[in-house]
Structure formats: C-alpha cells, structure tokens
Amino acid sequence: MKSSNLYKGSLTTIILKLLNEHDKMYGYEIAQKVKELTKGELKITEGALYPSLHKLEAEGFLDVEVLKVDNRMRKYYKLTEEGTRETVKKLSELEQYITTMRALVNPKFRIG
C-alpha cells in the first residue's frame, strides 16, 4: 500500500479496527478513512482491499449487507462476534510487534 513494505501484513488489522470503531462501513469508505486518518501517508489499494474483505468474510469475521445508494452499489461490512474477538487479538499482536521492534532497534527499549 506504500513505498515502505513494513505495512505488509497490517491491512487486516486496519480493516478490523476501523470496523470496530465505526460499526458498519463499505470498502471505498474504508479506503477514504485510512487516507484521511493518516493525512495521506497510507493509501490502501483496491487490489489489496477487496480481496482482503472477501477473505475476512469467508473466515466468518465479517457480515455483509448490500445496499444501493444514489444508484450506486455499496457493500456494507460489519464485525461478527468472532470478528470482534479477532480484532482484539490483532490489536494485541500490533502492540507486541511494536514492543519487539523497539527492543531490537532502540537499545533503551530493550526488554528485561
């Protein structure tokens, strides 16, 4: 989604957390939200976003509802109960990742 490939593997976490905060969102909206919240720093591409949403749905983490608004289709996604649990898990993995990377990269954050 960006020049830096550190974002690889983060998309699922981002999607789940946004849905956790906003209850119900559609794909295009998620992409706009990410751009807005990161001040344009991170732009998620459609080629990554839509397959990722489909996968989360297939895994039972999202429910879908298709609506037509202004004569345009929108697929609204919302977290299932299992999706909420997965969100919690992903967020703690992110915290763990940051802790671990700080320990590796910043001597003053070394563990123990």
Add this chain to the structure above:
Amino acid sequence: MKSSNLYKGSLTTIILKLLNEHDKMYGYEIAQKVKELTKGELKITEGALYPSLHKLEAEGFLDVEVLKVDNRMRKYYKLTEEGTRETVKKLSELEQYITTMRALVNPKFRIG
C-alpha cells in the same frame, strides 16, 4: 518469522540495525541475537535470513568477509556507506509506520 504476520517486511530493517550496532556479524549470530533481544518472541528462520543477506549484499548495502573459526565457516557481514544510509532510512520508515498505525488504531494518537 512468527505467528503474527506483522513482521513481514521487517527483516531487512532488523538486519541493518543490528549490523549498525555491532559493526560485524555473521548470519547465525544475527539469528541468535534476535532471539536473545526479544526473549524468544521473534525467531528468524534461515530460509528468510540467508536470502535476505544475499540480497542486501547484491544491492551494495553489505560487504562480506569469509572466515574459518573452529574449523567452521562464517560469513561476516558489515555495512557499506550506502548500507548505513539505508539503515537510517529504514529506521525512520519504522518510526513512521508506528506513528501511522497508532493514528489508525488508537484514537488518542490521531495525527493533527
């Protein structure tokens, strides 16, 4: 390298930073160091480590010196000048990544 796939894309950053701190290291040593510094949280696999070192060398970021110690081969890697510049770049990308992810995931860290 771990269950959480957030680490995907981080290996280069880790290698460069460790070499920046330790001047000269060989592959196996890097793997051990990572395990030690993260208290076993992160284990980098050989199948990821060695190709990554070869790539960094091919890109001109690392110089190699082969030594035989205790009748065992060791390939010592050290940063080139370009490699040092790349390290600085990768570390700032990591800080940017953390800032961006916090903005997305933690409302109280929102940018602006």
Add this chain to the structure above:
DNA sequence: TCTTATGCATAATAATCTTATGTATGTATT
C-alpha cells in the same frame, strides 16, 4: 551413537501486496 548446536544454502510453496485492467454511475470542467 544419537541428538543438539553451529553454520551455511536453496527449492517448493504460501501469503500478501502492486499494478493493471474492467465494469458502471454521477458530477464537474472545458
């Protein structure tokens, strides 16, 4: 002797993302 540790390497496969392309509607600009 067999396992574990040290030390390198690569091939097959999987996961994730980029780039490119396609469809369709609505709005703004020239």
Add this chain to the structure above:
DNA sequence: AATACATACATAAGATTATTATGCATAAGA
C-alpha cells in the same frame, strides 16, 4: 458534447517476502 475526475465494485498477472523442508558439514554432549 466531450473529457476528466470521483464513486464503487471486482479480478488477474506478477512481485515480494516469508515458511517449510531439505541438504551439506563440523563439533560437542548425553
């Protein structure tokens, strides 16, 4: 009227990165 841009979905080809499995070789410990 024509062109560009925004909205909204989708997928296929290719690249990147990592996992898993395997291989070679030496040394130490049970």
